[in-house]
Amino acid sequence: MEHQRRDTRLDLYHDRYAARAFGMKESAVRALFAVANRPEVVSLAGGMPNIADLPLDMVADALSDMIQSPAGPKALQYGSGQGEPMLREQICEVMAEEGIRAHPDDVTVTVGSQQGLDLITRIFCDPGDVVLAEAPSYVGALSTFASYQAEVVHVEMDDDGLVPERLREAVLTLTARGKKVKFLYTIPNYNNPSGITMSLERRKQVLEIARETGLLIVEDNPYGLLDLEGERLPAIRSMENDQVLYMGSFSKTFSPGFRVGWVLAPHAVREKLVLAQESATLSPPTFSQYAVSTYLKVHDWRHQIVVFRDMYRERRDAMLKALTEYMPAGSSWTHPKGGFFVWLTLPAGIDSQAMLPRAVTNRVAYTPGTAFYADDLGARNIRLSYCYPTPERIREGVRRLGEVLNRESQLNRTFGIHPGAHAVHNVESNSPHPDQA
Numbered sequence: 001m002e003h004q005r006r007d008t009r010l011d012l013y014h015d016r017y018a019a020r021a022f023g024m025k026e027s028a029v030r031a032l033f034a035v036a037n038r039p040e041v042v043s044l045a046g047g048m049p050n051i052a053d054l055p056l057d058m059v060a061d062a063l064s065d066m067i068q069s070p071a072g073p074k075a076l077q078y079g080s081g082q083g084e085p086m087l088r089e090q091i092c093e094v095m096a097e098e099g100i101r102a103h104p105d106d107v108t109v110t111v112g113s114q115q116g117l118d119l120i121t122r123i124f125c126d127p128g129d130v131v132l133a134e135a136p137s138y139v140g141a142l143s144t145f146a147s148y149q150a151e152v153v154h155v156e157m158d159d160d161g162l163v164p165e166r167l168r169e170a171v172l173t174l175t176a177r178g179k180k181v182k183f184l185y186t187i188p189n190y191n192n193p194s195g196i197t198m199s200l201e202r203r204k205q206v207l208e209i210a211r212e213t214g215l216l217i218v219e220d221n222p223y224g225l226l227d228l229e230g231e232r233l234p235a236i237r238s239m240e241n242d243q244v245l246y247m248g249s250f251s252k253t254f255s256p257g258f259r260v261g262w263v264l265a266p267h268a269v270r271e272k273l274v275l276a277q278e279s280a281t282l283s284p285p286t287f288s289q290y291a292v293s294t295y296l297k298v299h300d301w302r303h304q305i306v307v308f309r310d311m312y313r314e315r316r317d318a319m320l321k322a323l324t325e326y327m328p329a330g331s332s333w334t335h336p337k338g339g340f341f342v343w344l345t346l347p348a349g350i351d352s353q354a355m356l357p358r359a360v361t362n363r364v365a366y367t368p369g370t371a372f373y374a375d376d377l378g379a380r381n382i383r384l385s386y387c388y389p390t391p392e393r394i395r396e397g398v399r400r401l402g403e404v405l406n407r408e409s410q411l412n413r414t415f416g417i418h419p420g421a422h423a424v425h426n427v428e429s430n431s432p433h434p435d436q437a
Contacts, residue, residue, distance in 0.1 A: 020127070020149050042397030044384045045365045047192065047340045049252050050315075053307050058299060066294045079286035081278040082270075083109025083262070087293040091262050095248065097302075098224050099238035102264050108273045109284045113222055113249040113261035117144050117185075119276045120218055120245060120263065124182045125150040130174055132184040134162055136343070136372035136381070138192045138220065141185055145374075150182070152374035161198025162186060164205040171213045183216040183245075188236060189224040190339025193372045193383035197337050203236050210243050222249045223339035225305050228313040231337060242266050250292050252340075253305055258288040312340070318391035319384060319398060326402030328409045333384075340387040343369075346380045346405065349412040353379060355404060364400040 037043070066072060082088070088104035095102055110116040117140070125131065127149035133141065135154035145152050153174065156166040167184070174181050186206070188198035198206070210217050219236045237246035249261040263273055277284065295301065319342055323333055330347030346352060352368040359366065369381025386394055 020147060041360065041363045041365050042389060042393050042400060043365045044319075044386070044389070044394070044397045044401070045367045046388070047385050048388045049256055049340075050311060050388050051255055053311055054255065054304070055299070059295060062294050062298045063291055066290060071290060075287045075290035077286060079283045079289065081283050082274045083107065083284055084286065084289045084293065087260075087289045088262075090293055090296045091248070094225075094296075094301075095235070095237075095246070095264065098221070098232065099234035100246065100264070101238070106264055106267060106270050108263045108265065108270055108277060109289060110247075110261045110263060110277065111281060111284050112251060112256075112259045113220060113247045113263075114140055114144070115277075115280070115284075116247045116261050116263040116273075117141055117218070117220065118147075119273050119280070120183075120247075121145060121148045121150065122276050123269075123272045124216075126180075128180075130179045130181045132167070132170055132181060132215075133374070134186055134191060134194075136191075136193055136369065136378060137185065137374075138187060139367075139371045141220070142372070142374050145185075151179075154373065154375060154377075155184075157191070157194065157196060159196065161188060161191070161196055161202045162206055164202060164209055167206060168209050168213070171209070171215055175213075181215065183218045184210065185218045185220065186236075187220045187223075189221055189233065190226070190336055190341070192223070192339065193341050193367070193369075194343040195334045195336030195339055195341045196343075197233065200233050203233070203239065207236060207240055207243065211240075215243075217244045218247065219244055220247045222247075222252050224248075225253055226309055226312060226340075227338040228309055228316060229337045237264060245269065253308065254292060254295060254301070258291055259285070260288050260292045312387060315386040315389070315391055315394060316342075318394045319386040322395045322398035326399050328402065328406050330409070331405070340385055342384045342386065344382040344384055346382065347409050347412070348380070350405065350408045351379045352382045355408055358408075359401060359404045362400045362404050364397045364404070366401065 066075065085104060087109060088107040091107050092102045092104055108116075110119065121131075121144050125145070125148045129150050131145045131150045131152050132155050133152050134157050137154070142152060153170055155170050156163045171181055184206075186198070188203060190197055207217070209215065217236060221235060224232070224235065235246065237244040246264040247261065248264070250258065251261070265273060316336060320335065323342070323344070327333070327344075328347060332345045334343045336342060352366070353370055356366070356368055367383040369378030369383065370376060372378055372383065389397065
């Protein structure tokens with residue numbers, strides 16, 4: 001009697017998926033959430049904003065009044081695919097804080113800036129097209145580009161941000177090879193994950209290269225208003241209207257739970273974005289838009305941002321102080337002037353991904369640097385987030401991380417792996433280091 005063969009594949013639909021589905025990967029940050037949220041673990045991994053300083057009683061009263069007002073039924077209905085007009089006007093006021101002069105007609109409201117990036121990639125990128133991105137770059141952006149089968153080419157950064165010469169070389173080299181370079185994706189303010197800020201001179205140089213080569217710039221700016229040292233640089237979009245698509249978000253300056261972001265784009269691009277938005281969601285959530293609009297109208301949101309800055313500055317300073325105290329020889333890190341993140345470079349011979357289980361065992365979590373590269377670099381790097389834990393928890397988390405790193409360093413010495421001669425002890429750096437191992 002013949003035995004009938006049984007298919008042992010776990011996914012019976014494997015052969016039915018579109019090719020682009022195989023480029024989709026689990027977020028390295030989301031994969032850590034289950035572990036990082038355990039109360040005994042100090043999580044320095046995720047970039048979750050701290051909303052404890054929001055006046056929740058005021059927000060609750062404002063939302064209640066809004067629901068009971070004549071606008072209430074509108075807030076619970078379908079809305080425009082482009083977003084509600086009153087919110088788009090207020091978004092222009094928010095962008096004016098960074099020197100951007102814009103018209104509400106050129107604003108498209110999105111479900112967080114992440115959806116904005118998805119819509120931009122959808123309307124611009126065919127499979128095999130190239131997206132240029134800083135090295136390192138935001139893990140959520142890299143996942144979006146991969147899902148549309150775009151090729152990511154990283155461009156070197158230093159302590160002043162993106163290196164213009166490397167950008168020009170990348171554009172010219174790729175174009176000579178017949179590649180279609182669709183846009184440069186950049187986070188010029190307090191880059192996620194490195195914390196580095198692109199200098200004003202570099203912004204001008206990058207924009208000049210874009211004009212010379214016809215390169216489109218996608219400027220992602222979720223942290224721009226969260227400057228911690230009193231130096232707010234103008235957005236790249238404030239210097240150029242047609243060459244730059246600008247993405248913003250209320251997730252870091254109000255609440256991530258409402259999922260409200262936006263894209264500012266030239267008129268022709270805006271039309272395509274609205275069509276893509278309508279095919280994806282029909283319309284961005286109307287209630288969330290009314291909620292954000294009400295908050296901006298009834299609350300002193302500019303002062304609230306000052307409150308957030310003071311809170312995040314205290315946390316950043318606590319992390320930098322703890323790193324100086326607890327990191328072993330051969331370590332270095334950035335000194336962010338705003339935003340949420342510090343980029344840590346480990347002593348030679350230590351792999352951040354391989355070390356993560358041992359760190360979690362020691363009750364501290366972080367995000368390995370490899371998550372922020374499309375080309376497998378970053379093994380010697382760690383992104384540390386200071387936005388959510390209290391200063392005391394930050395200090396304890398860095399102390400626990402220091403214990404793990406010291407044990408790893410001791411093992412390396414035992415087996416004859418030593419830091420390079422160039423390594424320095426407990427020195428802050430303003431430059432992210434790619435994997436040198």
